[in-house]
Amino acid sequence: MCSFYRRLLSHLKEFSVTQQAQGPCALTPSRKTDCKRGYLLKLELRRSLCLPPMNMATHWSSMGALFFLLSVIGYSSALFYPKTAVNLKPGRCPRHLYGFPSRFHCNCDEDCIDDHKCCEYSCGLVCVPPAIVRLECPDTHGSVGACVDECVCDNDCDSGKKCCSNGCGHVCTTPITVKPGFCTPSINCLGATSCTEDGNCDGDKKCCHSLGCGMVCKEPY
Numbered sequence: 001m002c003s004f005y006r007r008l009l010s011h012l013k014e015f016s017v018t019q020q021a022q023g024p025c026a027l028t029p030s031r032k033t034d035c036k037r038g039y040l041l042k043l044e045l046r047r048s049l050c051l052p053p054m055n056m057a058t059h060w061s062s063m064g065a066l067f068f069l070l071s072v073i074g075y076s077s078a079l080f081y082p083k084t085a086v087n088l089k090p091g092r093c094p095r096h097l098y099g100f101p102s103r104f105h106c107n108c109d110e111d112c113i114d115d116h117k118c119c120e121y122s123c124g125l126v127c128v129p130p131a132i133v134r135l136e137c138p139d140t141h142g143s144v145g146a147c148v149d150e151c152v153c154d155n156d157c158d159s160g161k162k163c164c165s166n167g168c169g170h171v172c173t174t175p176i177t178v179k180p181g182f183c184t185p186s187i188n189c190l191g192a193t194s195c196t197e198d199g200n201c202d203g204d205k206k207c208c209h210s211l212g213c214g215m216v217c218k219e220p221y
Contacts, residue, residue, distance in 0.1 A: 091130025093119035095204055098181045098221060101126035133198075135175035137164030144168050181220025183208030 089109040097119075103111065104126050106118040112127035119128050145166025154162050157172035164173040177199030183206055193214030194200070195207035201217035210216045 089115055089117050089130065091115070091117060091132045093117055094128060094131040094180050096181065096221065097121045097123070097126070097128065099128075101128050103127035129180070131180045131204075133180070134178045135162065136178050137162055137173060138176050138197075140165055140167045145171065179204060179206050179220070181206060184218055184221050186210045186218070 089112075101123075102113055102116050104124070106112055106125050106127050109117050112118055115130060116127045117130045118125055143166070145168055147168040148171070149169050150171045151157055151163035152170070157163055160174065161172040162175045163170055164175070166173070176197040179198040179201075181204065186209065194216050196215060198206050201207055204220065205217040206220045207215050208218045208220075210218075
């Protein structure tokens, strides 16, 4: 792109010199009287020129060339140096795009709803929920515990525990780790059970059901 700009500036300079050198006084004048009335003598290092008075045609031609140059520079800057997202909200952008963005074409986190962040993927800058590892109560579906309420909220529990339902009452329970993303559909058996929750898996992997093989660590989508 730099070579393109140099060529364009060179053409503009040639255009300017050509406009200035036109007229009967263009043959290397040496003093002002050699120039046509109204023309100005311009002395340069290796030559001199008779400069015609600025007229509207020359003015608008120069302005048009300048506007074109600025437009090309602005378009090229946006094309080759795209604006990157300015992250203001807490959390980080997910490594992969999970699900459908809440908004396409954003410039910063403030363009996104709620706690969503402006993140860059192959489809451009889009608004998505942040990659936040959450601590949640274990699923008690199908199980019933003692019908007592040992707690009302998390503040009633010791550090590191949450007030969770046991199927009947509420007790202080060690929470499970839930990572962002979704488990990919599994058709084939991927091996023996290797996890019980996302916290057992390395990196961004989630603990997912594997058909006929229990729970295994898999890359989310």
